[in-house]
Amino acid sequence: MTTTSSSAITTITNPVLTGMYPDPTWMWDVDSNRIAMVNSSFELVPGLPIHVSDDLGHWTHLADAIDEAMARRLLIPFVEDSGGVYAPTLRKVGGKYVIVCTIARIDAEAARRGGVTDNELEAAIRAEGNFAITAERLEGPWSGPYWIDGAEGIDPDVFEDSDGSVYWTQTRPAVDPQWEGQTEVWTQRIDPETWTLIDDGEAAGCGKTVIWRGYGVEAVWAEGPHLYRIDDYVYLMTAEGGTSFEHSEMVMRVYAPNGLKAAMGEFERDVQASGTPIPAPRDNERCVLDTHRRLFHANKKNPILTHRQLGLAEQVQCVGHTDLIHHPELGWWIVSLGVRETKGADPGELLSYLGREPFIAPLTWEHNPADWKLDGGGAPSTPQGDPGWPVVAPGLGRLPKCIAIAQDVPAGQFPPADMVLVEDDRAARVAIGASVSEPVSADEARPVMDVDGTAVEIVRAERGVRYARVTSDDCVIPVPACGTLIVRQNSTHHVTVRVEPMSDADSSRRVTCTIVRAGQTQEHEYGPLQPGMAGVALLLHRNVLTLFTYDGDVREAAAHVAAGEDGCAAGVVLDRYDARFLSTEWAGGFVGCMAGVPVDERER
Numbered sequence: 001m002t003t004t005s006s007s008a009i010t011t012i013t014n015p016v017l018t019g020m021y022p023d024p025t026w027m028w029d030v031d032s033n034r035i036a037m038v039n040s041s042f043e044l045v046p047g048l049p050i051h052v053s054d055d056l057g058h059w060t061h062l063a064d065a066i067d068e069a070m071a072r073r074l075l076i077p078f079v080e081d082s083g084g085v086y087a088p089t090l091r092k093v094g095g096k097y098v099i100v101c102t103i104a105r106i107d108a109e110a111a112r113r114g115g116v117t118d119n120e121l122e123a124a125i126r127a128e129g130n131f132a133i134t135a136e137r138l139e140g141p142w143s144g145p146y147w148i149d150g151a152e153g154i155d156p157d158v159f160e161d162s163d164g165s166v167y168w169t170q171t172r173p174a175v176d177p178q179w180e181g182q183t184e185v186w187t188q189r190i191d192p193e194t195w196t197l198i199d200d201g202e203a204a205g206c207g208k209t210v211i212w213r214g215y216g217v218e219a220v221w222a223e224g225p226h227l228y229r230i231d232d233y234v235y236l237m238t239a240e241g242g243t244s245f246e247h248s249e250m251v252m253r254v255y256a257p258n259g260l261k262a263a264m265g266e267f268e269r270d271v272q273a274s275g276t277p278i279p280a281p282r283d284n285e286r287c288v289l290d291t292h293r294r295l296f297h298a299n300k301k302n303p304i305l306t307h308r309q310l311g312l313a314e315q316v317q318c319v320g321h322t323d324l325i326h327h328p329e330l331g332w333w334i335v336s337l338g339v340r341e342t343k344g345a346d347p348g349e350l351l352s353y354l355g356r357e358p359f360i361a362p363l364t365w366e367h368n369p370a371d372w373k374l375d376g377g378g379a380p381s382t383p384q385g386d387p388g389w390p391v392v393a394p395g396l397g398r399l400p401k402c403i404a405i406a407q408d409v410p411a412g413q414f415p416p417a418d419m420v421l422v423e424d425d426r427a428a429r430v431a432i433g434a435s436v437s438e439p440v441s442a443d444e445a446r447p448v449m450d451v452d453g454t455a456v457e458i459v460r461a462e463r464g465v466r467y468a469r470v471t472s473d474d475c476v477i478p479v480p481a482c483g484t485l486i487v488r489q490n491s492t493h494h495v496t497v498r499v500e501p502m503s504d505a506d507s508s509r510r511v512t513c514t515i516v517r518a519g520q521t522q523e524h525e526y527g528p529l530q531p532g533m534a535g536v537a538l539l540l541h542r543n544v545l546t547l548f549t550y551d552g553d554v555r556e557a558a559a560h561v562a563a564g565e566d567g568c569a570a571g572v573v574l575d576r577y578d579a580r581f582l583s584t585e586w587a588g589g590f591v592g593c594m595a596g597v598p599v600d601e602r603e604r
Contacts, residue, residue, distance in 0.1 A: 011403065011405075012402065013401065014359040014401055014402070016056075016335075020470075021355075021356075023039060023040035025087075025089050025335075026090065035325060037052075037090070040101070042084040043082075044457040045071040046066055048088060049063075063139045065099055078106060078110040079103065081591075084460070087102070087321065088101040093192050094193075096134045096192075098132055099132070128153065130147070130170070131147050132158070148195060150207075162229055166189065166191075168197060170185070170225065171184070171223045183213070183214070185213070185238060187211055209285070210287040212289065215298055220240070221240060223239050231385045231386065232255060234254050235253045239322065243320070243590065248306035248320050249322040249334075252299065253296060263295065267288055268286070271293065278290045299390075305319060316339065316399060330362075332363040333360055336358070336399065342542070351584075351586070352583055352585065353470060355592020356592070360403075361399050367386070446476060449476070451467075463599070464600075465486055465599065470595055475539075478536070480499075484601060485538065485595065486595070492516060493587040497536065509527060512525050513526070517581040526575065534552075536574075537549075547576075549572050552570060
């Protein structure tokens with residue numbers, strides 16, 4: 001992310017956080033007058049990173065909800081590739097900050113070997129890995145985890161309604177699916193003091209209530225549900241199509257001025273009066289939708305956000321998994337995940353190295369200006385308490401690459417007169433009438449990762465390496481002098497580069513590069529290095545991983561390497577490798593690339 005602020009203008013470049021920060025969730029924190037955002041972190045420890053912002057443009061890493069002690073209680077050291085912390089929801093419930101989440105892909109045997117007791121495992125299994133953690137302050141400390149006994153599925157949401165009822169909502173595979181990949185969203189009241197699901201008794205239908213099964217025929221993977229109260233309505237937002245190229249965001253709602261519980265009760269009484277009950281998925285469950293009747297009604301303009309119609313020429317794909325906030329001065333906004341893809345050599349080939357990242361966009365609420373009936377009838381009236389339906393990035397209809405906002409917007413005015421959604425920072429500032437500078441060249445913009453100085457995460461129980469997120473598909477990663485660099489997609493797809501002395505007799509050095517592709521290992525050795533070449537680095541550029549030596553400025557040497565110059569005064573290419581095996585498409589899973597340095601080398 002890049003932001004600039006001058007002449008009372010803030011410009012925001014999407015994604016707002018770069019590298020593997022997937023499954024964003026956020027809230028407006030009234031107490032501190034700022035936005036707080038949490039992202040899933042899979043196998044990484046510390047996990048559930050918390051970033052804060054007061055203007056949407058400048059984000060600061062505040063804390064991590066999961067430290068090493070919490071990670072052990074959550075069994076993160078014992079998860080498989082692309083396991084661990086799945087999509088969280090951040091809210092404030094009963095005066096406390098709450099994050100609800102799922103731990104997935106626990107290797108039970110590895111956990112037992114690591115000293116996890118049967119009672120610990122059983123608690124996680126009964127909850128299907130679903131848990132809550134709480135804190136008095138965003139900075140922590142966070143208490144828990146509180147395993148949600150009886151929870152089922154992934155992507156939990158916690159929602160406190162106007163009547164004080166608190167709901168646990170998540171997605172699970174449909175009990176009686178009509179097609180492969182069909183899921184269903186269920187909800188149940190929960191006690192936020194004990195974090196136990198509440199059985200409402202026979203009068204209200206007992207346990208879980210299925211409220212949604214997808215927007216359309218053969219709609220798959222309705223996930224990431226969130227409930228919101230807005231005026232007299234409760235809205236349900238779901239991501240559908242899976243976190244891939246069919247990803248999209250849908251919205252539904254129910255009129256519930258007296259609370260969601262009351263609306264469910266009224267709906268059930270109407271169903272009973274009809275004499276035709278809606279079949280329950282299981283005993284002790286209920287369902288509030290069938291072919292002809294449903295509690296939640298869908299927006300006829302769904303999806304409200306997707307990039308699937310833009311085709312494969314669009315760089316940002318897989319858009320969905322959205323969360324909503326209201327900023328008291330800047331109005332309504334959504335945060336959504338997206339994946340920046342790199343074009344491959346083959347037609348239609350797209351490759352992602354960075355994982356899923358958070359993108360933001362403004363949102364308005366609208367009603368149709370007319371019903372377009374054959375007999376006319378005049379403009380429709382808008383009932384009091386009806387906010388209408390959300391429209392994301394009005395006038396653009398997709399995630400903007402850049403947003404420019406005038407900071408002196410009068411309170412309550414939204415959208416501000418001086419807001420533009422455009423392709424880049426320069427165009428934004430031109431459109432809003434601000435002064436502009438010359439654009440930065442591609443070589444100057446290429447990031448150089450200081451892995452040795454910034455890496456702080458570990459992967460699962462891999463205590464020997466500290467990693468940092470790779471933030472660009474065109475970046476330079478220097479290898480520590482006489483040290484080791486690891487670039488990792490998962491346990492079966494990674495690269496290790498070592499620079500080491502050839503002998504004790506002189507200062508000559510050699511480089512070894514070990515490539516693990518689909519679990520198969522290839523070893524490459526180079527040396528002695530050309531005298532005068534002080535450093536070794538990897539360049540990721542256009543699906544090629546280039547190993548080169550350099551003298552002087554590594555960015556300058558990388559520019560020559562990217563231009564195809566194998567040998568020059570600034571740098572010498574040792575080898576080039578096809579980098580596609582490090583992409584998610586080739587390696588599988590849900591994560592992005594990390595670059596790391598062994599701990600013992602960092603501490604020298």
